[in-house]
Amino acid sequence: MGYAKIHAVGLIGLVGHNVTVEAHIDRGQPRVVLSGLPDTVLGQARDRVRSAVVNSGFQWPDQRIAINLLPAALPKHGSSFDIAIALALLVASRQVPVELCEGLVPIGELGLDGQLRPVRGVLPALMAARETSAVTAVVPPENLREASHVEGIRVRGARSLRALVDGLAGGGGDLLEVPPSLDDPLDFEPDIADVVGQDSAKRALEIAAAGGHNMFLVGPPGVGKTMLAERLPPILPRLNDEEARDVTAIHSIAGALRDDEGLVRRAPFQAPHHSASMAALVGGGLGIARPGALSLAHRGVLFLDEVPEFRRDVLDALRQPLECGEISINRSMGVVRYPARVQLLLAANPCPCAAAQAMDCECAPAARSRYLGKLSGPLLDRIDIHLTLEPVSRAALLDEPDGVEHSEAVAGRVLTARRAAAARWDGAGFGAVSNAEVSGTRLSRHPWRLPRAVTGVADWMLDSGRITARGYHRILRIAWSICDLAGRERPDKDDLAEATGLRLGNNL
Numbered sequence: 253m254g255y256a257k258i259h260a261v262g263l264i265g266l267v268g269h270n271v272t273v274e275a276h277i278d279r280g281q282p283r284v285v286l287s288g289l290p291d292t293v294l295g296q297a298r299d300r301v302r303s304a305v306v307n308s309g310f311q312w313p314d315q316r317i318a319i320n321l322l323p324a325a326l327p328k329h330g331s332s333f334d335i336a337i338a339l340a341l342l343v344a345s346r347q348v349p350v351e352l353c354e355g356l357v358p359i360g361e362l363g364l365d366g367q368l369r370p371v372r373g374v375l376p377a378l379m380a381a382r383e384t385s386a387v388t389a390v391v392p393p394e395n396l397r398e399a400s401h402v403e404g405i406r407v408r409g410a411r412s413l414r415a416l417v418d419g420l421a422g423g424g425g426d427l428l429e430v431p432p433s434l435d436d437p438l439d440f441e442p443d444i445a446d447v448v449g450q451d452s453a454k455r456a457l458e459i460a461a462a463g464g465h466n467m468f469l470v471g472p473p474g475v476g477k478t479m480l481a482e483r484l485p486p487i488l489p490r491l492n493d494e495e496a497r498d499v500t501a502i503h504s505i506a507g508a509l510r511d512d513e514g515l516v517r518r519a520p521f522q523a524p525h526h527s528a529s530m531a532a533l534v535g536g537g538l539g540i541a542r543p544g545a546l547s548l549a550h551r552g553v554l555f556l557d558e559v560p561e562f563r564r565d566v567l568d569a570l571r572q573p574l575e576c577g578e579i580s581i582n583r584s585m586g587v588v589r590y591p592a593r594v595q596l597l598l599a600a601n602p603c604p605c606a607a608a609q610a611m612d613c614e615c616a617p618a619a620r621s622r623y624l625g626k627l628s629g630p631l632l633d634r635i636d637i638h639l640t641l642e643p644v645s646r647a648a649l650l651d652e653p654d655g656v657e658h659s660e661a662v663a664g665r666v667l668t669a670r671r672a673a674a675a676r677w678d679g680a681g682f683g684a685v686s687n688a689e690v691s692g693t694r695l696s697r698h699p700w701r702l703p704r705a706v707t708g709v710a711d712w713m714l715d716s717g718r719i720t721a722r723g724y725h726r727i728l729r730i731a732w733s734i735c736d737l738a739g740r741e742r743p744d745k746d747d748l749a750e751a752t753g754l755r756l757g758n759n760l
């Protein structure tokens with residue numbers, strides 16, 4: 253006869269829910285009953301825990317054992333409850349004193365040999381645990397660094413169930429401590445200096461970075477679209493603490509975090525292939541939905557190369573999250589929400605034959621215009637900058653220009669511009685947002701409205717129907733980014749002219 257309960261955490265998406273694992277040992281036919289909505293993996297916990305307990309030198313009680321996970325209505329999944337189940341059993345069978353487990357949250361999977369194995373989602377789980385009476389968390393060694401980013405809870409590691417129990421019995425001194433944190437390599441790789449020629453494309457990339465603008469790159473294969481896209485994250489500002497914790501939590505749940513990785517500080521980069529499924533792109537999967545590339549790119553860059561080749565329904569699924577910065581995924585087990593605030597980079601060949609030189613194109617004119625026309629208006633509506641890339645001439649390739657600029661210098665200007673914009677819009681009561689996030693209506697009203705002498709050409713284009721009101725607003729937003737990069741107070745006529753060129757790009 254015996255009863256024990258151990259604290260644990262269940263995750264629904266990024267949200268941790270506190271769970272109590274109860275064990276009750278009773279006289280009766282030896283068997284194990286597990287209740288509380290377990291999924292298949294959790295159901296197998298019974299076998300894992302039994303082997304781990306026995307192989308760690310403990311006794312398996314040959315009695316009737318009931319394991320219950322509360323609250324019963326909360327869907328639970330995965331193997332992270334293993335250690336809590338084992339400890340509850342050991343306390344209930346009086347092999348471990350109950351005092352050792354007070355204020356303890358154990359998280360991790362058990363191997364059959366009794367070793368602790370890493371699990372996903374430790375960071376968001378511990379963020380929920382610290383809201384309770386928990387004072388100490390014990391996790392597998394591989395999860396230690398990730399766990400250490402949660403403030404307000406002591407974090408220790410253990411290699412095995414035996415080491416965990418011995419460590420607790422010895423006052424915790426033998427448990428593993430958090431390894432000294434690795435410095436985030438503040439490098440700026442891949443370097444924009446690797447891109448030869450393409451000066452106007454590099455300039456557009458810098459403006460996109462400064463204002464958080466979405467961008468559409470059109471150009472023949474081999475012109476460097478992917479190379480450019482990969483060089484956007486290093487010139488974007490580093491994530492602040494809150495952003496870094498959110499991004500790290502998402503990567504942790506997706507199993508995309510390396511053991512030695514600290515908080516993700518660099519803007520993420522995701523480049524899903526055009527054959528990617530709906531689940532891979534926006535999130536999904538069986539049971540409780542996992543984040544897709546869209547959420548893995550949160551606070552960073554989502555790059556869709558060869559965008560006309562993506563499935564239409566997959567692209568359409570991006571529209572709503574791009575609007576609200578969040579994706580909701582409905583599953584039988586409930587709705588899961590993941591953040592999805594991304595900077596979108598689209599790229600396409602000018603036509604289906606993808607000839608390297610325009611003169612080699614074999615496409616019929618109708619096929620050419622249909623190709624990019626396949627992209628839905630609402631998606632292109634989210635794009636501020638349109639950029640057409642031309643092949644670099646042989647002369648430019650061979651020419652070694654002096655004073656080629658590196659990403660570090662560009663990143664410095666981008667950071668200054670971002671700060672100027674955030675301070676300005678925050679002062680105006682819009683929040684510390686980027687230029688791309690400010691509504692066009694606000695920009696065209698007092699006190700942000702620019703004088704006619706500055707907006708003249710754009711006004712004329714709007715009045716004559718050459719651009720839409722939305723297009724006009726995009727030009728204003730880009731112009732503010734150009735002005736921020738130059739360190740000026742207000743956009744001038746030249747800023748408007750450059751912005752207009754970037755807006756019209758391949759529509760000219």
Ligand SMILES: [Zn+2]
Pocket residue numbers: 603604605606607613614615
């Ligand atoms: Zn063609």
